[in-house]
Amino acid sequence: MPADVGELLPRAAAANAQGAAIFMRLGPSARDGHPGTVMLDDLNAEAATRIELDGFQPALTVETSPGNFQIWIRLIAAGELPYPVVRVAIKRLAELYGGDPRAVSPMQPGRLPGFTNRKPKHRQADGHFPFVRLVDASGCIAAAGTNLVDEIKANLPAQRGRAQGAASETPPVAAVSSRPPAMEDFDALDRIRQAQEERIRAEAKRGSRPMDAFSASEIDFAAVVVALCEGVPRPMLEAWLRMRRPEKAAGYAALTVQNADRYLEDQTSTPQPSGRP
Incomplete structure (x- = not known):
């Protein structure tokens, strides 16, 4: 709940000041079925622009350090996606736009805006660290998201049998x-x-x-x-x-x-x- 999160912010700020990184991620319910919102990590400004032009309009854009972005993309408007589909989608998008290939988990956490990025490489000349900055939070659904999902489903072995008249997908x-x-x-x-x-x-x-x-x-x-x-x-x-x-x-x-x-x-x-x- 927002109120519960608000009460924890002072503790999070104190931990951040002592060197901890503060993250956000999809909620516990996403372990039962993925909502289709994925995060790409370590993108540059040029990649962020290309993503939007290609129809993967960001639902949330966060600048984690000067010139580096994390972009959250809503692939579907509602419902849930199988985890194998989500894994392929994230890996494909990361490859297309130069995202971090190690940060492709369906439950990948992202940095929470309003706190500092405490990675040593980002320490500034004055000893401070850059703030994680909220760039945009439109919450929009990516126009090209459904097409990508449909293409992946059609090419996954488990999904091909389903398309040929097999029973609905077996729960994991x-x-x-x-x-x-x-x-x-x-x-x-x-x-x-x-x-x-x-x-x-x-x-x-x-x-x-x-x-x-x-x-x-x-x-x-x-x-x-x-x-x-x-x-x-x-x-x-x-x-x-x-x-x-x-x-x-x-x-x-x-x-x-x-x-x-x-x-x-x-x-x-x-x-x-x-x-x-």
Whole structure:
């Protein structure tokens, strides 16, 4: 609620002054079905202009540092989109307009206007950091959004069968529970976990995280949080944890996913400083 967010602004401002980054992202309900609003990161002014001319008019434009923009695009007017469609859409738009290829999650957070961008590279000569600036908030729907979505749906293998008269799309949970998880899915989750282990190890090494917080369970938790943000179904995550951590108690996988889910609900309901994912 706006009032709840307003009450947290002083705390967010204090955290920002101490070096934390303040982000915003789609709300918790977007984990059940994606609303079709995507964010492109690290765009220059020329790309921002081309996006509008090409029919992907921004719903929200934020200048995160001088000459660098994050653009939020509403691909559809109402309803929800399957996560695989959203992933392809973000990656394609990032490739077309030079966005950060690492920031292409369907739940990618963006910087919240009104706070400073505390990345060390943006420190100014006087020691201050640039403010994240709201450029435009039209909320408009991109004219070319529907065409892009339709094209992606037509070319996704799972969607082609549907177009030929198959039953409506199987919900992600049912799809996972009705077939053995593909090993390539587990390989992708392994890569997420490895990246989180490297991040946590680096934080512990430089002293921003206590060494006793660097544990296998902590890494599992961080990886599950990232995977949930990517739209990976919960049963898939539980199956992955059970396979990769057979030494753990029977309820470990379900509890880890449940705790990560609750953590994300807390994070997405309020502006949060950067830190634990």
